[in-house]
Amino acid sequence: MSxxxxxxxxxxxxxxxxxxxAEHGFTVCRTYADPGKSGLLIKRRKGLAALxxxxxxxxTNYQAILVYDVSRWGRFQNPDESAHYDFICAxxxxxxxxxxxxxxxxxxMQSSLMKAIKRTMAGEFSRELGIKVFDGLKRxxxxxxxxxxxxxxxxxxxxxxxxxxxxGILKRGERKNLKTDRVVLVRGKRSELECVRRIFDMCANxxxxxxxxxxxxxxxxLTYRRKAWDGDMVIQILRRQQYLGLNVWARRDLRMHxxxxxxxxxxxxxxxxxxxxxxxxxxxxxxxxxLAGHRVSYTSEVLLAKLKRVLARKGRLSSNIIDSSxxxxxxxxxxxxxxxxxxxxxxxxxxxxxxxxxxxEHARCNRVLxxxxxxxxxxxxxxxxxxxxSGKEQKExxxxxxxxxxxxxxxxxxxxxxxxxxxxxxxRLLPRxxxxxxxICTLDSxxxxxVSYHLVRPIEDSIKGSHCFYRGDPWLTSSGRKLDRxxxxxxxxxxxxxxxxxxxELNGSTAPAKPEGRCRPRTQRK
Numbered sequence: 001m002s003x004x005x006x007x008x009x010x011x012x013x014x015x016x017x018x019x020x021x022a023e024h025g026f027t028v029c030r031t032y033a034d035p036g037k038s039g040l041l042i043k044r045r046k047g048l049a050a051l052x053x054x055x056x057x058x059x060t061n062y063q064a065i066l067v068y069d070v071s072r073w074g075r076f077q078n079p080d081e082s083a084h085y086d087f088i089c090a091x092x093x094x095x096x097x098x099x100x101x102x103x104x105x106x107x108x109m110q111s112s113l114m115k116a117i118k119r120t121m122a123g124e125f126s127r128e129l130g131i132k133v134f135d136g137l138k139r140x141x142x143x144x145x146x147x148x149x150x151x152x153x154x155x156x157x158x159x160x161x162x163x164x165x166x167x168g169i170l171k172r173g174e175r176k177n178l179k180t181d182r183v184v185l186v187r188g189k190r191s192e193l194e195c196v197r198r199i200f201d202m203c204a205n206x207x208x209x210x211x212x213x214x215x216x217x218x219x220x221x222l223t224y225r226r227k228a229w230d231g232d233m234v235i236q237i238l239r240r241q242q243y244l245g246l247n248v249w250a251r252r253d254l255r256m257h258x259x260x261x262x263x264x265x266x267x268x269x270x271x272x273x274x275x276x277x278x279x280x281x282x283x284x285x286x287x288x289x290x291l292a293g294h295r296v297s298y299t300s301e302v303l304l305a306k307l308k309r310v311l312a313r314k315g316r317l318s319s320n321i322i323d324s325s326x327x328x329x330x331x332x333x334x335x336x337x338x339x340x341x342x343x344x345x346x347x348x349x350x351x352x353x354x355x356x357x358x359x360x361e362h363a364r365c366n367r368v369l370x371x372x373x374x375x376x377x378x379x380x381x382x383x384x385x386x387x388x389x390s391g392k393e394q395k396e397x398x399x400x401x402x403x404x405x406x407x408x409x410x411x412x413x414x415x416x417x418x419x420x421x422x423x424x425x426x427x428r429l430l431p432r433x434x435x436x437x438x439x440i441c442t443l444d445s446x447x448x449x450x451v452s453y454h455l456v457r458p459i460e461d462s463i464k465g466s467h468c469f470y471r472g473d474p475w476l477t478s479s480g481r482k483l484d485r486x487x488x489x490x491x492x493x494x495x496x497x498x499x500x501x502x503x504x505e506l507n508g509s510t511a512p513a514k515p516e517g518r519c520r521p522r523t524q525r526k
Contacts, residue, residue, distance in 0.1 A: 001382075002038045010035055010382040013068040020099035021066060029062050035382045039075040040126060040257045042085075046375060048074070052085060055092045065089055069100040070118040075126040077256060079119035086115075130255050141249040141269045146183045148249060152242050153224060153233075154192040154278060155185045172225075185242065187275050195222055199237050200279050204286040210234040226431075230323070231330060238287050245277035246270055300337060303329065308348045317341075317350050365447050366410050373408055373441060373450070374398070376486055384490050397436060400490060404497045406455075407433040413445045414468065424468040434459050437496055439489070440476070455492045456480030457499070 001008050010033055021028050034047040042049060054060050067073050073096070076082045086096050097105055103114040137147040150172055151157045157170040162180045169186075170176070176183060187193060195217070202208045202216065210231035217229045224233050241248045249269040254260045298306070310325045311317055319331035319341060334344045342360055345352055374387050377398060386399045398406040411425040425442050440454040456479045469475055476482070481492055 001033075001035050008068075008072070013072065016068055017066045017099050020097070024097075026064060026066065028066070033379055033382060035378055036386065038126075038257065039071065039073075039122075040077065042074070042076075042081070044257070045074070047379075048085070052088060055089050055094050058092070060092075060094055063094065065094055065096045067096055067098050069098050070115065071122040071125070073098070075122045076119075077123045077127065079116060079123060082119045082122075083116070127256065134250075134255065138250070138269050140182070141247050142271045144184065144247065144271055144274055146185045146247060146273075151185055151188070152240050153237060154188050154196040155242060155275075156188040157183050158186045159183055185247065185273050185275065187278070193278055196237060196243060196278055199234060200243075200283050200287050203234075203238055203290055204283050207290055210238070210291075232332060235291070238291050241270070241284075242273065243277065243279040244281060244284055245273050245275060247273045298329070303334065303337065304344075304347055307334070307344065311348055311350050317345060317348070317352070362412065362447050366412075369441070369443070369448075369450060370395075370408055370410055373439070373486075377489055380487060381490050398439070400493045400497075404493055405436040406439050406493060407436040408439050408441065409433065410441050410443060411469075412443050412447045415445065422470055424470050427463075427467045427469065429459060429463070429465050429467070434461070437493060438480075440480075453483040453486065453489075454480050455483060455489070455496060457496055 001010055001013075014031070018028060020026075032047040032051045034045045037044050037046075039045065051065065055065075070082070073086070074082050089096050095105060098115075101114070101118065103111045105111055105115070141147050146157060159167040159170050159176055160182050161167055162182070167181070170183065199213055199217075202213050203210075208216070211234075213234045214229040214231050222229070227233075237243075247270065251263060251268055252260050253263050307317070307322070310321065314321055314325075322331040322334065322341075331341060335341060338344045338347070340360075342352070342357070374396060377385060378387055381400075384400060386402070387396045388399050388405075389396045395408075398408065400406060409427060409429070411427045413423045413425050415423070417423050423445060427440065435458050438456050438459060440456060442451045442454075443449065444451055454476050456476065459479075462479070463475070467475075480496070483489065483492060
């Protein structure tokens with residue numbers, strides 16, 4: 001399911017499949033679902049991928065696969081891809097039945113012809129819908145509205161009614177809840193505006209490069225939305241035409257889930273924004289010329305050669321050393337080009353400490369375990385929860401009943417025992433997680449297996465950013481509840497959210513200001 005259309009909701013499909021199964025003498029014994037996922041790419045379809053894996057490996061205990069219709073199997077742009085996955089199942093002795101289609105999947109010429117037509121229609125529907133959505137957003141931008149996500153640094157998103165009345169500033173992560181409302185960009189905080197002007201002035205008049213500008217801002221204790229400045233952030237500021245009082249949209253092409261690519265400047269959608277320019281055109285053009293002079297594109301071989309010289313000079317490598325040495329780019333440049341810093345280290349002949357590999361393995365295991373928890377909860381409660389995220393750099397949170405956010409916190413076990421001889425778990429907190437209910441997942445000593453689940457009320461300022469706790473810790477028992485199974489997740493969240501103190505926060509009566517970065521809180525509903 002990729003839309004909220006009632007016909008394609010998970011329960012509606014399940015009801016139709018059960019009816020088909022009862023009529024044809026089947027018993028439904030297992031369910032695979034991809035809630036909230038587009039059918040364009042197989043790599044985003046974990047449910048379909050799991051089904052194909054089970055079929056190919058022969059671990060299935062069923063004799064047929066029941067699908068609502070051809071479009072739910074996939075809207076692949078190449079109809080042969082859909083046919084390929086269908087053939088894999090049929091070849092393994094597990095045929096696919098389309099329950100809501102007027103034909104039977106019996107291998108006849110009529111059935112094969114209808115399937116081919118339906119597959120092409122499913123892919124064409126997505127292509128045509130993408131064109132319509134693009135044209136609609138393009139018209140909004142040309143009318144002066146903002147069609148992007150988060151506002152650039154120094155600007156804010158203002159929610160306005162159809163009549164043009166201002167309704168308030170949307171915080172980071174918030175969205176409009178009425179389709180008829182519109183969003184426009186307005187000037188933000190005065191301190192951020194002054195910082196933007198200083199960046200352009202240092203580049204255009206002081207002729208400083210981006211790392212020098214970032215170092216200057218950090219030395220003055222100025223931050224980029226609570227983060228330290230770096231060269232990449234400065235480059236993003238200097239390249240944004242929004243500071244000229246313009247709306248700029250469709251700079252990159254990412255339609256149909258293809259690889260992101262920069263579009264020619266002539267195809268960018270540009271219009272006048274409803275606020276005065278922050279930077280004049282002459283200063284902006286001068287900064288672009290200087291920025292173009294500093295920009296150098298290196299091949300992979302040149303980047304590795306520069307890094308080898310840094311290794312010979314320093315004797316070791318790290319992300320901080322790479323960033324400070326500017327060996328053809330920042331550490332992020334090497335990660336994007338080669339995939340990871342460990343792969344770069346291998347190519348230049350540097351062997352990092354064993355702890356570095358352990359940290360990388362821990363991060364990978366955390367990612368896998370976190371995704372498994374999110375996927376299991378989504379499959380258990382397809383109609384009650386959503387997995388949402390406010391930005392690429394932020395982790396997903398679970399939204400229950402469209403009003404309560406739950407942060408998933410994985411806690412690894414430390415290898416140093418405490419005074420009582422037991423190994424403690426380490427909880428690391430980010431500011432945006434303190435106001436959410438927390439699902440604390442404890443891991444074993446090897447960080448490979450989930451041991452227990454605890455749901456606790458919003459932590460706020462009750463503990464520090466790094467907190468060690470033990471089995472049966474009073475902090476856990478007093479502030480939350482242990483889950484015997486994830487099937488109790490939603491009921492326990494609702495129980496915690498119904499407590500008086502937390503209910504007041506949800507209603508806004510005693511709630512402090514929500515921290516920046518909270519994922520998709522709702523604006524006031526009518």
